[in-house]
Amino acid sequence: MTTTAINDPVLEIRGLETHFFTRDGVVKAVDGVNLTVGKGEILGLVGESGCGKSVTSMSVLRLIQNPGEIVEGTILFHGEDLLGLSEKEMRSIRGDRISMIFQQPVGSLNPVFTAGSQIAEVYEIHESLKKKAGNAKAVEMLEKVGIPDPERRAKAYPHELSGGMAQRVMIAMALAAGPELLIADEPTTALDVTIQAQIIDLMREIRNDLGTSIIVITHDLGIVAEIADRVSVMYAGEIVEEAVTETLFAHPKHPYTRGLIGSIPLAGDRREWLEVIPGRVPNLIDLPGGCRFAPRCKAREEAGLKICTEQRPELINIDDAHTVRCFLYQEGAK
């Protein structure tokens, strides 16, 4: 459990378990996740593909579809449990108070409507604005996200926009209703590096200007280093380490985090070998009994820890703002 004192939390996820009931067995995509996002904070959620990052975010919006189901936990949004709301109440929160941007910017826009009309629709739904007023506000919004010549762009169809442009439109859509929390699921993955930098700047600017809390989901540590105030590292459905960004990069504790940071290739840095984490993410249906990272963990072997394969580690406080789920840091574990 995070003991980090976060003032004025916007979102508090407690013990979230989202499972998928497939024919082959129960996939524990999210298995006991705790997360807190403060007001105006940017939280980075990092992990390999399939570790449950996206499922966590979809759970927050309650958009988990069959055969998935949120089986446990609470998701407090300003102290109100989202899991207890009716579908109708939830719908009024989606896009209005919590919104989301997706990985594929062009694919996330409806191909048969213009960019402007899609943004305008958010106003129609959540603020009951008429089409015309909505369109005017859509143009304003496009300008805010840094789209040149917004009036012309508002009339463009998604296939006429470049990736970076489309992502700005997505962001404009997500921000249209002035949400308190923005979830960005791999917002820059599909973009060129130069455009990535622009989008990152834009999100930071949004936080600074509007005080929006942002959860950035990514597998790219570079982006996290750029943008996040705090980072949660996810592995196989659980949080394995959480710390303030600077601390995490300076003193990574969990062997998995260290492996992730070590495996970043750097421009201009010629090495014979790039560090890799051996093995693969465990099968989420048939999870290892002890620590989920144990089968891939070199540090465990070096330290000669037996407990890792026998017991599940708890989150341990390293200091006020740094927790890690690893027996290496538990006193008496050796």
Place this chain on the structure above:
Amino acid sequence: MSDDLYDPSDEPLEPTDDQPLNTIEASDAIRDKVRMDLSGGDVSASTSGGLWRTAGREIIRKKSAIVGMSLLSILLLLAAFAPIIAPYPPDEVLFDQGVSPRDPPCIHLFGCAEENSQHILGIDGNGRDYFSRIVYGARVSLLAAFVAVLFASIWGTTVGLIAGFFGGWVDNFLMRVMDVLLSFPSLLLAIVVVTVLGPGLINAILAIAIVTIPQYARIVRSSVLSIREQEYVSADQALGVSRWRLLAHRIFPNTLTPLIVIATLGVATAVLEIASLSFLGLGVQPPTPEWGSMLAAERNQVFTAPHLVFFAGLMIMWNVLGFNLLGDGLRDAIDPRLGR
């Protein structure tokens, strides 16, 4: 951006005053520069207009579509201005004007005696001006086909949307009903429907519509199934769009393209089926001029008065060919845009 990236080969980084990790001011300046430099490249040329304008431009390049459209415009003009174009009312019996049944065509320009009245396609078995009947026939044929397709596509779309969107037992139930309809040869089923409802134009239209509903339902359902999984649908859900709005405002417009193509081709089929039913005496009843029933009425005179069979048949073919060519052209014009 790479300046700010963490370099693991360095000593542990501590954020310091002169080199903080998140240099907001510094990146602000860079951003403005970057934006100026890159905004040109970030903008794709978007001089093209909407979807339909693109499709319109595309279709003008297709010769077959142009031919189809020309054939159909002629038919439409015939239908719209029938009272002006036709020299006689279609039902008027002209025996008192010196004609006899099945007179061959008489065209003054081609040397027909001036004292005989001009009938460019001759006289039918009941002493009526055949050309006038052909012209009025365009009205019945086009109207019946359009109404049948409209009816079928509205119902088919509704069924397809609901089945595809809600899935589960709703989908199973609706599509099995459609399969049952589809398992009968369409004309046979239409004959059954007309037999139950009784012959007549309205019932023939209804029969043809009911028979073709499954085609539309299937096409729409399959589009819905693929569109439902698109990311923009999840994006819309994340924006708080309700299910019905999602269905009506988001998914439905995306199914329109294939729908328009098969509806156009469907009109051709409907024209043919209306004519077939009328030919069998189950559709349009005499004396209403309809090409199928006109064909049937004179079918025994193929050798003695071939013009009375030939022109009615030609018109049916004209109509079917027009819609088929237009439909093919539309498909070619709209589909590549989707692939882009």
